[in-house]
Amino acid sequence: MGFRHKTNSGPMLQVFMFVTCCLCLELTCAIDTLRVSQSIRDSEVLVSNGQNFKLGFFSPVNSSQRYVGIMYNIPILTVIWIANRDKPLNGSTGKVEISEDGNLVILDGQKGVVWSSNLSSSVANCSAHLLDTGNLVLQDNLSGMVLWESFRHASDSLVQRMQIITDLRTNEKNILTSWRSPSNPALGSFTATIEPLELPQLVIWNASDPYWRSGPWNGQVFIGISDMGVYLYQNGVHMVNDNPGTAYMTFTYFNASVLTYFVLNVSGILQQKLWSDGKGDWEVTWSSIESECDVYGKCGLFGSCNAQAVPICTCLPGFEPKNIDEWNADNWTSGCMRKTSLQCEKNTSVGNMGEQDGFLRVKTVKLPDHAKWFPSLEADCGSQCLNNCSCIAYAYYSGIGCMQWTDILIDVQKFSGGGGDLYIRLAHSDLDNKKDQTAIIAITIVLGFIIIAICTYFLLNWYRGRKQKCWRLLTRPRETDPGYSKQSLLKDYVNGVKLEEVPFFKFEMLSEATGNFDSVFKLGQGGFGPVYKGTLPCGQEIAVKRLSRKSGQGLEEFKNEIMLIAKLQHRNLVRLLGCCIEGEEKMLLYEYMPNKSLDSYVFEKDKSSMLDWERRFNIICGIARGLLYLHQDSRFRIIHRDLKASNILLDKEMNPKISDFGMARIFGGDQTEANTKRVVGTYGYMSPEYAMDGLFSIKSDVFSFGVLVLEIVSGKKNRGFYQTNNHLNLLAYAWKLWNEGRDLATIDPTIEDSFVETEVSRCIQVGLLCVQHSSEERPTMCQVVSMLENENVTMPEPQEPGFYTGRSAAGFAVSLDWNEDSVNGLTVTTLSGRA
Incomplete structure (x- = not known):
């Protein structure tokens, strides 16, 4: 009986499960779409197909009221559009659905309509789609026509491909409106609009008063945003005003994978923000107001603002403060007035003709508001203004043409770069005074320069004479060198460099400077020999590297270092x-x-804490710039061949300096690589192709640099570092952590409190790129410097490093007789080195 019951209920259960799965599948497929008879409740969301945006209920910070909005689909609440800004819900019983007449509506717990899309006519079959651009569209399912979209009803944010619009013909406006406060998204007092006059510009209003403006659009940039205009152009900001009375602004960021948007905050500041995966937060990359001078009309009528000056406000040339007491009290609202009336404004009857008005050029300023466009060539713009008595200033800007101003000049700002040149109409007497002042200033500057030049000349001569006298006591002619004639290998020319150009010091002077080479003054021991600290009679501190007779290095390295580093x-x-x-x-x-x-x-535990992350990063960048100079910018292309931590010296400010050029080689202008039978360098820093085949190039130094970067980040040596469990050297260990997404575990524990996550990750990635097994895959030092100093550079994923197993490489055995002091012999047991 039980068996028969089980047999009869099985098909019914299967049908039920099938129907349930179909319904679930439909809901899953429709995750970005809301259809008739469906609804979104407070705990549910629509998510766009590309997972960038979501639509749902939210509460602002420090508020319990509920709103329906479109948000970025990221951990931090970032709302770009709100439906019920002025009508919040007080509980979590609200829902979003499509009504019978086709409108998208928000209902409260009593099914009362809190917000509606307000279609002009009823539509029977509609659906709402959340696109991956962040646009919520209401669409007629029969015709495919878009009936309503959130992009046409902006809140406080502008996302990519959204448009801020003003169309005077249809009376349509799509504007940004700030929140009332960080906890209240109701309509605030600040709005951002496009003013489609003859010269369209972006304007932020505080109620009905202008608060900030971008200046006119010239076809590429807003000319009133100083150098930031170029920044906005590079970030894809566009203005279109093909039809009179109509204009719209939009933007498309060059990297589609980066989340970015503009927001008008509660303080009336328009900001661009980019999402940082490393910080897990938004970064502000541009702001409309960065100083007091960016506020509209800060210095009143006929005033000019300069954020770098004290006080920031001055009157334009030919004008003076209207209220001197207020002006002296740093209250500039009353502005300035003209000193001398214009000639064209006077009664110019016969016999009363005065000197004609003229124009004074004011360079690199934010051009005033209320410009009028005139169809004139650049050569005719000034004369046209001069012939019109109501014209008080003009300017000509490429991409815009001739602009003229009447009545007032307001919102002028001095720029350090960008902007335009403004020609202000002045009475002839004001022009003469200005010329006289300019002449006086010019004469004063020239006389001051002459006096300074004369004093500098005599001081330099005195200093040079004193220095030359001191050096003459320390140095001697080469011909007096008792060993000069015997050292046949020291020729006058070595690869085009004269040894006689290098100062020759007397032995007894150096012996005296170092206390007869006392061990107390010994700084260290290298492959060349001991290095001593010395002090010359002039007081200059020096380091003396003395060639040891037992050294593996000799005259060749000595000569090589003089030849290279002297130049x-x-x-x-x-x-x-x-x-x-x-x-x-x-x-x-x-x-x-x-x-x-x-x-x-x-590598010293008691000293490593003295190198915080900022200093380590500066050291990495300094070494990179030094190598770039050797590889590309110096007279010769030089391969160092022995780049390692002990050959990086630090000055008193901890700036790095590359040293020890005894193993370096010069390449010709078109030479890219060479090979050698004598492999020199230090084990752990040598590239695979150099260690095994004797083949060296600039990529050999790049490999050494990569090892050095990973050592600086980790505080551990590549040679001698092995992970206990896996027998990995430092390169393989960093590579393993990178593949596991735990690259930050590489860092030295002593800098855990000071490091910048994005910089550390970038350095580790650069280090791994530099130590890739294939030299062709490694970047050049020019690319390395760009990657280190520019956060916006897209870097490739690193490939497997050379010698990544640490104990053997690529399946062949290596017998390496290494010397800590850089002169190395190499024997390859399965591959023979090339000649």
């Missing part, structure tokens, strides 16, 4: 001051770096 001048390269050659003694003199080398900070 290099860059703030991130250590400066060679001279050398000493006497008998068996060979020494190099450098500028003294009080903070020694980078490795003494990065």
Whole structure:
């Protein structure tokens, strides 16, 4: 009996489940669409097909009232459009549905209509779609016609492809209106509109008074936003005014994957915001008001505002304060008035003709409001204004043409760049005074410059004479060098560089400067030999590198370093001051770096905390700029071949300077790579193609730089670092964390309280890009500098690093006799190095 019952109920249960699944499937497919007989309750949302936007109920901060709005589909509540701005719901019983007449409506708990789309005529079959642009459209399902859309009823936000419109022919306006307060989205007092006069511009109003304006549109930018006009153009802002009396503004950001929008906040400031995945928050990238001078008419009629000056307000040339007491009290609302009446305004009967009015040019300003456009060529614009007594100023701007002003000049602002040149009509006497003042100022400046130049000349001569006298005591002619004739390898020219151009110091002077090379003054020990601190009689501190007779390096490296570094001048390269050659003694003199080398900070636990993230990032960028100079900007293309932490010296401000050019090589202008049988460098920093095949190029240095970046970020050495469980070296460990999305776990614990997440992630990604196994995939240093210093640069995903397993690479074994001090022999057991 039980079995038969189970058999009979099975098909019914299957039918029920099938119907239920179909209904669920329909709701799932219609997640971005609301149809007749469906509704959205307080806990439900519509989500656009691309997951960018959602429509649902929300409460503003510090408020319990409920509103229906369109929001970005991100963790932080960001509302771009609200239906019931002035009619909030007091509970969570509201719902959104399509009424019988086809309107989209919001109903309260008693089914009363709180808000409606207010279609002019009834439509039987409608549906509402939330598009991935953030536009909510109400559509006739039979004809496909859009009956209503949220983009035509803006709130306080402008998203991509949305339009701010003013059409005087149809009396249509789509404007932005601020919230009343951060907790109340009701209509506020600030609005942003397009004023489609002959010269359309964006204007923000405080009630009925202008609060800010963009200046006219010239076809590419708003000319009243200083250099930010170019910024808005690059960010896809467009103004269209093809028909008289009609204009609209829209924007499309160049990177479609980036979330960005404009919002008019409660303070009347229009801001552009970009979503930062790294910070998990919005970043303000542009604001309409950044100083007091951006506020409309800050200095009153005929006044000019300059945010960099004190006081910020002055009268335009030929004008003076209307109320001097108010002006001195920093109250500029009364503005300025003309000093001298214009000649054309006087009674110019015969015999009473005076000097004709003229124009004074005021450069790089925000042009005044209320400009009138005239169809004139640039050459005729001024004369046309001069012949019209009511014309008090003119300007000519490419893309706009001739503009003229009558009656008043208001909202003039001085720009450091951009803007336009304004020609103000003045009485002839004011023009003469201005010319006299200009002449006096010019003469004063010229005389001051001459006096300063003469004083500077004598001071420089005195300083040079004193310095040359001191250096003559320290240095000597090469011909007096007792070892000069015996050192046959030291030629006058080495690859076109004269050794005689490098100052030669006396041995006894250097011995005295270093306390007879006392160990107390010893700074360190390198492959070249010991390095000592010294002080010259002139008081200049120096570092003396003394070639050890037991050193693996010799005359070739000594000569190579003189040849290369003597001609290099860059703030991130250590400066060679001279050398000493006497008998068996060979020494190099450098500028003294009080903070020694980078490795003494990065890898030392007691000192690593002295390098916070800001200093580490500056060091990384400085090394990158120094390498870029070597690879691209110096007289020769130079490959360093031994870039490592111990060869990065730090000055007193912790600025990095690349040192030790004994292993460096010069490339010709069209040479990109070379190979060698003698592989030199330091294990852990050498690129795979160099270590295995002796092939080196600028990409070899890029690989070393990448290792160095990861070491600076992590505080750990690549060589000798292995993760206990996986036997990974630093490169492989960073690569593993990157693939797992845990790249920030790479950072040195001592900088956890100071690092900037986006900068650290960018540096790790740059480091991994630089250590990729294939040299062709690695970036150039020019690209590296761009990626480090520009957050907006799109970077490729890194590929597998070279030697990423740490103990073997790409399946072949390596026998490497390494020396910590950079002179390395290399034997490849399965591949033979190229000659």
